[in-house]
Amino acid sequence: MSTRPYPVTDLDSSPWWEALQRREFVLQSCAPCRRLRWPARAMCNDCGSDEWTWVSASGVGAVASWTVTHRPGPAGGETFVVVLVRLDDQDDILVPGYFDGPPDGAGLTIGLPVEVGFDEVEAGDDGRRLTVLRWRRAALRGGGPGSVRE
Amino acid sequence: MIAVGEIDIGNTQRDAAAIAGVGHTEYSKNSGVTTLTLAIRAVQAALADAGLSQHDVDGVACHRVGDSVDPALVAQALGVRDLRFVRDVFGGGSSCIAPLDAAATAVATGQARCVVVWRALNGRSGVQMAGAASNPALSADAQYWLPYLHASAPQQFAMFARMYMHKHGLTAEDLGRVAIAQRAHAALNPRAMMRRPITMDDYLGSRWIAEPLRLLDCCQQNDAAVALVVTSTARARDLRRTPVTITATAFGGGGQLASNHRSDPTVSGAHAMAPRLYAAAGLGPDEIDLAELYDAFTPLVPLQLEAYGFCKRGEAGHMIREGAVRLGGVLPINTHGGHLSEGYVHGLNHVAEAVLQLRHDCGERQVPGAEVALSTAQPGVNSGLTGAVILKRAA
Ligand SMILES: [Zn+2]
Numbered sequence: 001m002s003t004r005p006y007p008v009t010d011l012d013s014s015p016w017w018e019a020l021q022r023r024e025f026v027l028q029s030c031a032p033c034r035r036l037r038w039p040a041r042a043m044c045n046d047c048g049s050d051e052w053t054w055v056s057a058s059g060v061g062a063v064a065s066w067t068v069t070h071r072p073g074p075a076g077g078e079t080f081v082v083v084l085v086r087l088d089d090q091d092d093i094l095v096p097g098y099f100d101g102p103p104d105g106a107g108l109t110i111g112l113p114v115e116v117g118f119d120e121v122e123a124g125d126d127g128r129r130l131t132v133l134r135w136r137r138a139a140l141r142g143g144g145p146g147s148v149r150e
Numbered sequence: 151m152i153a154v155g156e157i158d159i160g161n162t163q164r165d166a167a168a169i170a171g172v173g174h175t176e177y178s179k180n181s182g183v184t185t186l187t188l189a190i191r192a193v194q195a196a197l198a199d200a201g202l203s204q205h206d207v208d209g210v211a212c213h214r215v216g217d218s219v220d221p222a223l224v225a226q227a228l229g230v231r232d233l234r235f236v237r238d239v240f241g242g243g244s245s246c247i248a249p250l251d252a253a254a255t256a257v258a259t260g261q262a263r264c265v266v267v268w269r270a271l272n273g274r275s276g277v278q279m280a281g282a283a284s285n286p287a288l289s290a291d292a293q294y295w296l297p298y299l300h301a302s303a304p305q306q307f308a309m310f311a312r313m314y315m316h317k318h319g320l321t322a323e324d325l326g327r328v329a330i331a332q333r334a335h336a337a338l339n340p341r342a343m344m345r346r347p348i349t350m351d352d353y354l355g356s357r358w359i360a361e362p363l364r365l366l367d368c369c370q371q372n373d374a375a376v377a378l379v380v381t382s383t384a385r386a387r388d389l390r391r392t393p394v395t396i397t398a399t400a401f402g403g404g405g406q407l408a409s410n411h412r413s414d415p416t417v418s419g420a421h422a423m424a425p426r427l428y429a430a431a432g433l434g435p436d437e438i439d440l441a442e443l444y445d446a447f448t449p450l451v452p453l454q455l456e457a458y459g460f461c462k463r464g465e466a467g468h469m470i471r472e473g474a475v476r477l478g479g480v481l482p483i484n485t486h487g488g489h490l491s492e493g494y495v496h497g498l499n500h501v502a503e504a505v506l507q508l509r510h511d512c513g514e515r516q517v518p519g520a521e522v523a524l525s526t527a528q529p530g531v532n533s534g535l536t537g538a539v540i541l542k543r544a545a
Contacts, residue, residue: 004296004297004299005296005297006297007293007294007296007297008292008293008296009293010290010293012290013290013293017293039290039291039294064313064415065309065310065312065313065316066309066312067300067305067308067309067312067360067361067362068358068360068361069299069300069305069359069360069361070357070358070359070360070361073299074299080299082298082300082305082309084309084313084407086413091413092412092413094407094415095294096294096295096298096300096309097298098298105361110312110313110316121297123297130297132297132298
């Protein structure tokens, strides 16, 4: 088993992590151009504006990829799965996280609709509590994978 | 395919600088010496190859990731009295062409006359790259992967590999053919760490590291150094070896796997860069005789065959199945065995092999009549940067 490091956040990203500790999944929204942004940055890489607000993400997306790592994770076991999820909100935002499923990745497919979930884990040598993302298979919803949510 | 001539890139330095010598240390699991000693040994070997001595050196350039000697110490150890050029590039495989490019510019502009370029690492006994991505100092975005214990190079490239394989119907056997072909090349290379030929059963039976990547999809981790001597082409003609000119370099990239920068992470920085490289070189992919493609992991080979225009997007699997990339094929790749089988010196051993091929010094693995070669950096898939060089045997 390996110790899970506590993330080294920065001045751009710390509000995102703080929101996650409240079980809120947020993105930046550029004020002039409305483009969504993640990971957190001080300026828009499209229009260049530094005016933005945090907005709640829809929390739905589709599996873009996943890996099955063949060594014990923090919880033990022989393997663990990490998924990369493409958000329905904007198709160039890909967010990693755990997947609520078997540790060998059985049942995962590219394009599988998922929705956001949260997981409380221990991180760092002092075992601090940390909330991380745990994506789960989406309940049936209209529009299908890839549909854009406002 | 890439159309040449549509991009207007002036290149006043085309073929102005040359690689006059190459040097390697032994590849080992434990060098037992410092990265300073490794660097000096490789540099001395490269100077001897060129017919020069350390007294001729007036410039130094290297790349490193907090894992290797300060180039100022190398200059001091070489006894350079008046150091005229230094370039200390931060970066691993993504940045391996940058020091060479800097050296070429330095000699072409007259800043220096003889620049030694190296990469030295105790990558097995010291700082292992497989774990270096876990270092938050190396990337602010590591924070989004580390809590899932998903920051190692095999994991990050596995995430890319599944997307890429899915998009183009690339199979495990296609990746296996890359590993098998490169091992066959390494069998003809006395320097290679892994020389025993492998079969598809060996490949498919090798243990999973991070699915979809197996052990035999992954490069070696070793201690080694490689060095090059860069001087003006005019001067190189008077030296011991057939000069290999630096025809063109190019750089690109900027995307990360998880960032709002591009919706398709399977399109790498190299895809956008390659047309600029060919325009700067004044030639196209059909004129490349061999390609040393950065291969930390097997999927980077088909990706680059497409990015550099050797086939259309999605057709690399077919090209590999046809045997095109083996010695004797239309485009032999990684003729030394690559990072998968020769060893891992972060792209610089690829440049060294390209030079030896263009000098026709490769013995059993020689590509007959090789005149033009491509050598590449990591194509900018996960970490954002890339680069490449086109080299020519001097006429
Ligand atoms: Zn904007």
